[in-house]
Amino acid sequence: MSVEARPEAVRGTAPQERLYSACDYYDAESLLTDGERHVLGRLRSFLDEQAQPLLADYWERGEFPEQLAQPLIDLDLMEPAELTGAPGSRPARGIYQGFRIFELARTDASLATWYTAQAGLFRTAIRVGASAEQQAEWMPKVIDFSLKGVFSLTEPESGSDIAGGLSTAARRVRDSGGDYWVLDGAKRWIGGAATADVLAVFARDVADHQVKAFLVDRQAEGVTLEKIHGKTSLRMMQNAHITLDGVRVPEAMRLHNVNSFRDVAAMLRAMRSDVAWIATGISAGAFEAALRYVTQRQQFGRPLGSFQLVQEKLARMLGNVTSSLSLVVRLTEQQDRGIYRDQDSALAKMQASLLMRETVALAREVVGGNGITLASDVARFHADAEAVYSYEGTHEINALIIGRALTGESAFTR
Template sequence: MERLYATSDLYGTEGLLTEGELGRLRALRRVLDDEVRPILADHWERAESPVHLRAPLAALRLADDPAILDADGRARELYLGFRTFEFARTDVSVGILYGGQVGMFRTLVREGGSPEQVAAWDPRIVSFEMTGAFAMTEPEHGSDVARGLETRARRVGDRWVLHGRKRWIGNAAFSEYLVVLARDEADGEVKAFLARTDAPGMRLAKIERKASLRLVHNSDIELDGVQVPESHRLQRIDSFGDVAAIMRTLRPDAAWVAAGLQAGAYEAALRHATRREQFGRPIAGFQLVQDKLVRMLGNVTASLAMLVQLAAVRQRGVLRDEDSALAKTWVAARMRETVALAREVVGGDGIMIDHDVARFFTDAESVYTFEGTHEINTLIVGRAITGHSAFVR
């Protein structure tokens, strides 16, 4: 059978995947090629999220097919990474539409909820019957949200009352629930609440005029006395440390996104170079174009090598912040170079949405920043290797 990533995975790292895992990725590729690619340019132009894709994506069972699960009902780190890679190779926004639900929202519930909560909600989350998003970032607190979180919660009987604001919350407008982080007024600790988006006092406003990730609907959110029953507080989250431990399991995702985006940009540039003719021959035959293509492929190859090894380390149960931080900051930096080179190869057409490269180019700026900026991730690694924290206190 033809290799799935023959163009951009020069060293064949996909060979480390099982046949069951490759089968799910091939099924995803078919949906992305047949149902997603044809609509990307129009949806990007209109800044419209293709929410209708949730049903066909859920039907693929990318998260719960027995062929990709171990005895504990969990998928391997390498498969999860390549699943993210495959989405980003086509479009990061569509990956967020899926991953925000089955990756972020599901993991918070699965790791932060009580056994009873997980049993009741997890199957419904995987099937997209119960939809959700994660509301952590605030208007004045992004990188410093651990200490600066201002949204507050007050317990009144068997209910909690939430007050505060959140910003940049992706998928919120299409979700039934938000996992809202709020600081308990009684003990000052951060707790997590499943708040309904249609609850009285919950107001969502779409963030307009974005130049990047235009298919993702991000929301500004105001919570004015929003009530949540104690039964919808995630029972195993009693501090920001608990949240950080859960996020540690998700942190490699951003690096896999950056790698997949690079692969998409490289493949788009290569297609263009082999078709576009100047001076009587394809530009792929020009030395300087080949130099750019080789540098792009080198970046993708090195990024995959780092991430495959990271997956192997994490599969052994080693979950260190510095490992994911190094991968995110390094792969995202290579991504910035790769998309810039792709834009150069495609020339004037590189600013046209129909040529894909423009979308990868602009989306890369969001990926470079989210899930920890270059500076924050650098300081996490710096602290680990020197033993000295350079964070401002």
Template sequence: MTGFFSSDQYGFARLLTDAERAALLRLRSVLDEEVRPIVNEYWDRGEFPEQVIEPLMNLNLMAPAEVLAAGQKVRGLFGGFRNFELARVDASVVTFYNAQSGLFRTTVNLGGSPEQVADLDPKIISYEYKGVFALTEPEHGSDIAGGLETSATFEGDDDGGHWVINGAKRWIGGAAQADVLAVFARDTADSKVKCFLVPTDAPGVKLSKIERKTSLRIMQNADIELTQVRVPATARLEKINSFADVAACLRNMRSDVAWIAAGASAGAYEAALKYVSGRQQFGKPLASFQLIQQKLATMLTNVTASLAMVVSLTQAQDEGIYVDENSAMAKMFTARMLRETAALAREICGGNGIVLDYDVARFHADAEAIYSYEGTDEINALILGRAITGIGAFR
């Protein structure tokens, strides 16, 4: 359906069903009425607008009524466009939403036993059970596969045993609003990485807000300390028994982030286009100048290429085809395109491109976080390079 998104030049949204578009229009209405009017204020304050959580939750977009009523499956393609729509408005809001709908839900669904998934997934969809993904550590990000230091020790008892977890996590987005942390820790018995659902209010869990961020300022990232934290044996996700299992989760998550990057690119482009269409210089709209039009053309091409990549990737995933290097390529490329598009948007808005009033400054700053999280440009390039050559060059 050409025109569903003003920045969807090739009309990729035509691949959505009428029911999927109807659900996205409900989301758009909430974003326009509840989020857009306040997002810059909260970005400036470095606070999360708690009042937007309930309206977003009530949309029930992990199991949208329109799609289910039409007898359709909730496709990955719908989830991708949902992230795209959210990211067009704000990168922090989509990152917050995706922490539940993408990172945490993926971890439980891929890492949990059939019984765990059957119990937890409906609660995750309804937001009755809110969680976040806790992998990165203060000293380990890109090298987390080999460097992960958080430990888990099993201790048997008459109640089936429990795990004792010690360590620290960093950059955990949305932790303050979560009920539980999906904590990845190394089993002291076999040195394998495993995952545990740790309540945020458990004794020994300490959360501290990371202050003075210059990107994703709305998103509340946390430092987490885990000191002799005890969880029951049932808190371990049974199908995560190595970092290879963690990598399977990341393969899915990177496609989510690629959609976010594509959506944020669209938001930056649309904000810049609105500005130059209304701004007069030398007695004419800025949009009438050749160099401005050249930059707009580059920005729209970036958005279109990014959409083409994530749509194709997600169509393959909807068919059951999941390939590490494909997700890595998409995240790498779309984040690069976002960085360039946001920079061009800021550039054509001149001095007004560095104030929040026109939205461009927010997209410009937030692009830096998206460029780095869920796999840096370099790590994703090496994942792709390994696939190309058959040689791992990580060390």
């Protein structure tokens, strides 16, 4: 059955009103409620009308369009009242949260990364790492962005080997000054740190050598932030190198449920699915940009989209998007049922990122020379995909997580 002939999947919604008619060939959108689609439509309007006109300029300048931040927050996307009722009564469904990421990423990878730094990484740090009392105090502020935070795990010399290589040190002190911790070390590639209120910093306790987590005031004495320059990917996202020199953090600001790297791994398990959605959204955005271009561009007196080789590439791109969307939707359904396995999120992130890399390359091919200019949008997706391919677990790390689950043997170096 064709998309056009498919019965209406959402009551009261005509097929031509679907948000993702071009890139969602098997209609995963039908899993959304009318209310969820309405919120996503509101986000779509904001992105098309306010964000899209700024993206090329700010990407080239290597700056984040700060004027978009508060309006994006004001859209009330994290736990929309119209979907969840009274604050805290019930969470927004996972499928809605996934499509929220998808919608942001199909517009721009930096916007998606900026939003999920709060809605995904930082929120997960609080949800998994904080005690019940801490969650009661902090989570409402996380949801409405009155407490903005970032996830500070990666270090200058440790990325994939962070489990064993984490070197930022935490030393507990009890004296007349109170009960507090002193942090020394450095973090790198921390997106959004310069505008955060707190940094969720992971450090190794010198007493028991276990990893602990702390909410560090960004403006605390001993905290230094430096913008990372010279990036060729995610240029709008402001990544920071953070130095911690004798930074004092009260015991009350330690995340009390983080007492080893196992607890950090539980966070990563949940967050990798967000990155798989970002990769899928980038694929969709690149495909849609390429499709627009080839239907408008004329070559040899004919639309570029009428050539066989172009259509073959379009078909491959659509197949990649469809495969990735099927992966992340199924993963999200599993997680909504409480099934969280390292190998599941690793598989989705690994495969969606692989397909993303091929999709953005194909999109650049069909757009030709104009594919390296920002005017077509394809160039942004092509460059930004490289960062997403690596963060939240490289291809190799995720493959080894899957291989360990398949064979029962760990191939990680010791």
